[in-house]
Amino acid sequence: MRASLKQKIITVCDLKIAQKGEQVGLSFYAFFANKNDNPELLMEAAQWWISTHQLDHFEKATKIKKLIETET
Incomplete structure (x- = not known):
């Protein structure tokens, strides 16, 4: 996953956690x-979310952030 998408995901996760607490759930559409307007980037996120990690439609933002931060 490209670095710009990773950073965007972390930023959105941080924002949603700050707004709604650590139990907030997100789908990949939240990013x-x-x-x-950018189908290639959307598909990149979908591939990571669905195929690579087999995540449910909604997952906790804290989990998503941790997964992104631990990837190389």
Whole structure:
């Protein structure tokens, strides 16, 4: 996954955790605008979320952030 997407995910996770607490859940759509203006990036996130990690539709933001931070 490209570094810019990783950083965006961490930023969104941090923001949602600060707003709603450590139990907040997210889907990979949380990292994108409501319109599909970058399908390649959306598919990259979907591949990571669904195929690579086999995550549920909603996962805790803390879990997602930890997964991103531990990847090389």
